[in-house]
Amino acid sequence: MNRICVAWSLIVLLSGISPLIAAETARLDLSSPLPHQVVQREGFQSSRSHDHNLGGPELGYADIEVQGTLPADVKGELEFRVVALKGAFGTDSNWAPLVTESEGQTFRGPAEMVAGGWYRLEVRCIRDGKTVAEGAVEPVGVGEVFLIAGQSYAAGANDELLKVTDPERRVSAYDWVAKTWSVANDPQPHVGDGGTIWPHLGDLLVPTLRVPVAFVNVAVGGTSSRQWLPDEELHRRLVKAGRDIGSFRAVLWQQGESDVIEHTPTETYIGNMIKIREAAARAWRFEPPWLLAKSTLHPTVYNDPVAEERIRSAIHQLWKRPHFGPGPDTDQLAGENRGDVNSRRHFSGIGQRRAALLWYVAVWNEIHKGNP
Numbered sequence: 046m047n048r049i050c051v052a053w054s055l056i057v058l059l060s061g062i063s064p065l066i067a068a069e070t071a072r073l074d075l076s077s078p079l080p081h082q083v084v085q086r087e088g089f090q091s092s093r094s095h096d097h098n099l100g101g102p103e104l105g106y107a108d109i110e111v112q113g114t115l116p117a118d119v120k121g122e123l124e125f126r127v128v129a130l131k132g133a134f135g136t137d138s139n140w141a142p143l144v145t146e147s148e149g150q151t152f153r154g155p156a157e158m159v160a161g162g163w164y165r166l167e168v169r170c171i172r173d174g175k176t177v178a179e180g181a182v183e184p185v186g187v188g189e190v191f192l193i194a195g196q197s198y199a200a201g202a203n204d205e206l207l208k209v210t211d212p213e214r215r216v217s218a219y220d221w222v223a224k225t226w227s228v229a230n231d232p233q234p235h236v237g238d239g240g241t242i243w244p245h246l247g248d249l250l251v252p253t254l255r256v257p258v259a260f261v262n263v264a265v266g267g268t269s270s271r272q273w274l275p276d277e278e279l280h281r282r283l284v285k286a287g288r289d290i291g292s293f294r295a296v297l298w299q300q301g302e303s304d305v306i307e308h309t310p311t312e313t314y315i316g317n318m319i320k321i322r323e324a325a326a327r328a329w330r331f332e333p334p335w336l337l338a339k340s341t342l343h344p345t346v347y348n349d350p351v352a353e354e355r356i357r358s359a360i361h362q363l364w365k366r367p368h369f370g371p372g373p374d375t376d377q378l379a380g381e382n383r384g385d386v387n388s389r390r391h392f393s394g395i396g397q398r399r400a401a402l403l404w405y406v407a408v409w410n411e412i413h414k415g416n417p
Contacts, residue, residue, distance in 0.1 A: 071119055073168055073180035077112035077153075080182060081217045081226035083259035084109050085190040085292040086160040091413040104134075104256060107187040108155035111143060113168060113180060115150040121172035125156045127164040130184055132213045134255045135161025143168060162186025162257045163213055186215060188256030189412070190293040192333075193243065194273065194283055195300030197266035198340055198375065198391055198400075201237030204384045205394030206230075207244040215257040216247030221286040226259070233262045239389050242299075245401035250408065261286050261293070269303035270317040275324035283321075284328040292331070295411055296322075297372065297404065299338040301356045308352050314359035322368060336407050337363055338372035344383055345390040370411055373403030 078084070086105030111125065123143040129135050138158070145154030158164065163184030170178040193199055208230045209216040218229035229247055231240045247258045263286050265272075265279060273279045287293065304314055318337070326332040337360045341353040357376065363369045382396030392400055 070176055071116040071178040073113055073115055073119075073170060073178040075111065075113040075166075075168060075180045075182045078109050078166065078182060078185045079226050081184060081228060083162070083186045083188050083190055083217050083226075083257045084158075085290070085294060086187050086256065087292075089160065089412075104160040105187070106157055106159050108157050109166070109185070109187070110153060111145075111156045111166070111168060112153040113151070115152065115170060115178055117150060119150070119170060119172075119178045121170040121177055123152065123154075123168060123170055125166065125168045127158055127166055129161070130163040130165055130213070133161060133163050134257075135159055135164065140169075158185075158187050160187045160256045162188065163215060184213075184215075186217075186257030188215075188258055189250065189254060189408075190259045190261065190290055191295055191297050191408070192283070192287055192290070192293050193260055193262040193264055193297045193299070195264045195298050195338075195340070196268045196303055197237075197264075198302070198338075199236075199242070199264035199297070199299035200262065200266050201232045201239040201241055202266050202389055203240040203242070203392040203394075203397050204388045205240040205397055206232060207240050207394075207397060209244045210248050211251050215251050216244060217257065217259040218243075219259060219261040219286070219290060221261060221263065221282075221289055224289065229260055233260070236262050236264050237266060239391075240394070240397055242392070242397050242401045242404060245398050246404050246408070249401060249405040253409070254412070261290055264299070267303060268300070269307055270300065270309065270314055270321070271307075272303075273300075273321050274317060275320060280321065280324065284325055287325065287329050293333060295333050295370075295408070296325075296335045297338075297408075298335055299340045299372070299375070301339070301341040301360065302343045302346070304356050305341050305343070305349055305352045306347060309356065311355045311359045311362070314356055315362055318359075318363055318369070319366070326368070332368050334368055334370045334411060336370050336372040336411060338404070338407075339374040339376050342376040342379065342383075343390075344379065345386060370407075372407045373400065375400050375403060378403075
């Protein structure tokens with residue numbers, strides 16, 4: 046044995062590396078799903094779920110699109126599994142085949158995951174019974190996704206920057222410009238630099254629904270219903286965000302103040318909302334419910350109970366129409382719930398939390414509609 050071989054043998058023995066290992070497992074790069082992404086669950090039956098459940102098929106499932114790239118010259122069969130992270134709703138899964146379409150070294154295909162999370166999604170490439178490449182992404186979840194639209198009370202115009210307090214941070218926000226996901230701390234992406242309702246709503250929903258929750262917010266302050274009509278820029282923005290996420294539970298609509306200022310007639314507001322919803326549903330190719338808040342009170346800007354009642358009446362009538370449903374009556378939040386002239390003139394911190402609680406009731410009722 047020559048000196049080079051002897052030296053290499055000593056290095057192997059001292060380092061603890063087996064001389065039988067020819068090379069390290071190659072890295073497999075995943076581009077979908079993304080960290081902190083939540084995919085809308087399907088198949089959920091609230092009558093079959095129980096508070097003690099820690100996740101499982103009765104809480105629903107989703108086919109998450111997995112996309113990735115194998116290293117050059119690496120071939121084999123793809124498999125996936127999910128690993129439940131700390132505090133997760135749900136459990137680990139076994140390795141299962143990942144059926145994909147391939148073009149060169151890139152691949153894409155659906156991976157069925159039960160509702161819950163946070164999970165780590167692992168993908169490996171097997172050849173001749175050995176793992177030749179592997180990759181992973183975390184955290185990801187299957188739960189409830191909501192598209193938010195409207196004006197300033199829905200956007201970042203409120204007094205307090207709220208933070209997600211769920212211990213595992215299972216409340217996400219989608220950045221529809223950068224196409225990334227993150228923990229849904231205020232400020233929310235692209236809706237202003239102030240506070241919102243939504244981190245606290247997520248904190249309320251996660252422990253009771255026992256799944257991660259996500260929000261996609263496209264609200265714009267100072268906008269009236271006519272500015273969200275089809276062919277307007279805001280409608281295109283709404284449609285694009287909905288297409289990006291593919292599926293979601295409901296549209297949460299918090300808007301009405303600008304229509305009070307413009308003295309929009311009741312029937313005009315009803316007609317506008319029907320046009321907005323119908324055009325969006327055609328573009329999305331499915332019809333999520335629209336939960337409409339009664340949001341007409343803006344005490345530091347105007348005092349016009351007659352005009353407010355016109356919009357409140359329109360929203361109340363829309364609640365009774367197909368594909369619309371009752372959101373909260375946030376007009377009842379007056380006094381300390383509203384900022385003064387020294388603040389952002391919208392919800393105060395306590396008002397944000399109380400508005401979130403009202404939204405929680407509306408969302409819970411929608412998800413569990415028809416079940417005890």
